Amino acid sequence: MNIINKIIVEPVRKSLENILVFLPNILTSFLLFIVGIIVSFLAKVILERFFKAIGLDRFSSSSGFDELLIKGGIKDSLSVLLAKFTGGLIFLIFTLLSMKGLEIVIVEKLIERFLFYLPDLIVACLLLLLGWLLGNFFGRAALIASVNAGIRFSRLIGVFVKYLILIVAVTMALEHVGIGKETIEIAFAVLFSGIVFAVSLAFGLGGKDIAKKYLENKIGGEQKQDQDDIRHL
Amino acid sequence: MMQKNVLSDNVLNKINDIKKADILVGIPSFNNAKTIGHVVRAVQAGLTKYFPERKAVIVNSDGGSTDNTVETVQNAAIEDFDSIFVQHAIKPVFKITTPYHGIPGKGSAFRTIFDIARMLSARACIVVDSDLRSITPEWVELLIKPVLRGSFDFVSPLYLRHKYDGTITNSIIYPLTRALYGKQVRQPIGGDFGFSGDLAEFYLSKDVWDTDVARYGIDIWMTTTAIANNFRVCQSFLGAKIHDAKDPGADLSAMLFQVVGATFDLMEQYSDKWKSIVKSEAVPTFGFKYAVGLEPVSVNIKRMIERFRLGAKELKTIWDKFLPEDVIEYLNIAAKLPENDFVFSNELWVGIIYSFALAAHTRAINKEHLLKALTPLYIGKTASFVKETAESTPEQVEEKIEELSRLFEDKKNILRENW
Numbered sequence: 326m327n328i329i330n331k332i333i334v335e336p337v338r339k340s341l342e343n344i345l346v347f348l349p350n351i352l353t354s355f356l357l358f359i360v361g362i363i364v365s366f367l368a369k370v371i372l373e374r375f376f377k378a379i380g381l382d383r384f385s386s387s388s389g390f391d392e393l394l395i396k397g398g399i400k401d402s403l404s405v406l407l408a409k410f411t412g413g414l415i416f417l418i419f420t421l422l423s424m425k426g427l428e429i430v431i432v433e434k435l436i437e438r439f440l441f442y443l444p445d446l447i448v449a450c451l452l453l454l455l456g457w458l459l460g461n462f463f464g465r466a467a468l469i470a471s472v473n474a475g476i477r478f479s480r481l482i483g484v485f486v487k488y489l490i491l492i493v494a495v496t497m498a499l500e501h502v503g504i505g506k507e508t509i510e511i512a513f514a515v516l517f518s519g520i521v522f523a524v525s526l527a528f529g530l531g532g533k534d535i536a537k538k539y540l541e542n543k544i545g546g547e548q549k550q551d552q553d554d555i556r557h558l
Numbered sequence: 559m560m561q562k563n564v565l566s567d568n569v570l571n572k573i574n575d576i577k578k579a580d581i582l583v584g585i586p587s588f589n590n591a592k593t594i595g596h597v598v599r600a601v602q603a604g605l606t607k608y609f610p611e612r613k614a615v616i617v618n619s620d621g622g623s624t625d626n627t628v629e630t631v632q633n634a635a636i637e638d639f640d641s642i643f644v645q646h647a648i649k650p651v652f653k654i655t656t657p658y659h660g661i662p663g664k665g666s667a668f669r670t671i672f673d674i675a676r677m678l679s680a681r682a683c684i685v686v687d688s689d690l691r692s693i694t695p696e697w698v699e700l701l702i703k704p705v706l707r708g709s710f711d712f713v714s715p716l717y718l719r720h721k722y723d724g725t726i727t728n729s730i731i732y733p734l735t736r737a738l739y740g741k742q743v744r745q746p747i748g749g750d751f752g753f754s755g756d757l758a759e760f761y762l763s764k765d766v767w768d769t770d771v772a773r774y775g776i777d778i779w780m781t782t783t784a785i786a787n788n789f790r791v792c793q794s795f796l797g798a799k800i801h802d803a804k805d806p807g808a809d810l811s812a813m814l815f816q817v818v819g820a821t822f823d824l825m826e827q828y829s830d831k832w833k834s835i836v837k838s839e840a841v842p843t844f845g846f847k848y849a850v851g852l853e854p855v856s857v858n859i860k861r862m863i864e865r866f867r868l869g870a871k872e873l874k875t876i877w878d879k880f881l882p883e884d885v886i887e888y889l890n891i892a893a894k895l896p897e898n899d900f901v902f903s904n905e906l907w908v909g910i911i912y913s914f915a916l917a918a919h920t921r922a923i924n925k926e927h928l929l930k931a932l933t934p935l936y937i938g939k940t941a942s943f944v945k946e947t948a949e950s951t952p953e954q955v956e957e958k959i960e961e962l963s964r965l966f967e968d969k970k971n972i973l974r975e976n977w
Binding site: 470 | 726747940
């Protein structure tokens, strides 16, 4: 009987005591988490209406900021975007508060470190966002320009430009948050050199005939064999 | 939107000396020393021959030329009036050369011209390009008389052009402008216009001089503004238009972006106006029509179809965002047609242009990307047009353009219902 007490009953009782002591913290945290969801949702809805009411979208449209969003493939208006961001930030703060409410030393330390890290993380996220916007924009611009110039591997050029910008943005973001700083720099240099070498090779092999024809035309006098004389305007 | 302070004291003094003018001729320029002398002499001869009793001023609005354009204008004079059967003018023709200010572009140059016209209370004005080789004294008469004697406010040019010249005008700008605003102005972006002093003042009152209008959209803006604001519009037959060869490497997609973009921008401004217009009507036309020999135009249809096919293959993901499914399907079929059977129907083309206009309105994608993505489609349509009209006379070609324009009008509901 004593053995059963020692092995089963006593640990269970202690656990229950611990749980009872811990229960208010859990409940408080849970409550904070739920309140966070509600407040962030309400804040999002109210702010969206507020931003729309004060004509933020009109300002965004007239200032050309909308263009930037569209260029990056974001269809939300500035009002919606800001409301979503603020709502998300409120939700994040409440989540952190609720976790802190658990009063677990490791969690508290993690949150402390996270908060210390947060500004860098936000900057890194902004860098990624900017990279994504610019990557999409310039990738598409390169694709259209290449097609209009009659280049057969236009899609490749578009994809290359897009991912080059994204890689640069990711590298900068990772460097900013201090993840594998040197490794990333070396990896980027290797990757970038590789891409440039591959593209040079592709251009060299694929375009040798074009280059030959171009040089022949330039040196031997312009031959307007396949030129159009159409005046479009 | 007056710009009182930007004219130099010299120019202001000259304007004060002249005080008032009946006619003002504006010539915008930028490095046109090779051709502008001829333009100024033709204008002087025209003014002397047809309006000897009127007080006239030639205004050269220059964008900072470095090739003696301004000096050429100042020195240009008709040395032998007898050889062109013209007596010296009763009233002298004054000349003003001034740099323009603001955003570099033809629109800013015109703004300065409008401003001087307002200061001189000019009754009739014309603007002519400085790179014209075919301008004659008669152009001055044909562009001014409808304003001075016919009480018209805007005179659009009507040129004789090769059937493959002005394909953006023929396949997009003319049919679209006509369907939208209901006036059959055949060369809405002709560039050489006549207009009344009242209209010049109206142009000046518009707050557009910091926009793309100042850069490159001035021609379609002038025409549309005149029509949409119920000014009296007519056109004059000027004969052939031959101008100095532009940069052969001029980018077609940039041209489309500028011209079609400006037309789409005006659709936003005048949406209430164009929505109510159902049919178009002819505008009064002046001048004696005649045929002239035109330089042959060589076209490489094979290469054009290849460009269209490349676009159909690579830009489909972009077109998918705003072109209707049936249009995309038809484009896929057209891209697979052999060169001999290649055809790009008018129905398809009208659907494409209206879809692009709607996409620009809803801002489906960035405007520059949108309009530059039109290039392969435009090349496909032009290739088809060249094939169809290879053996056609100018009259038959004109009839084809008329057919296309009617279709633009018939299908205008696509725009109205989806705007």
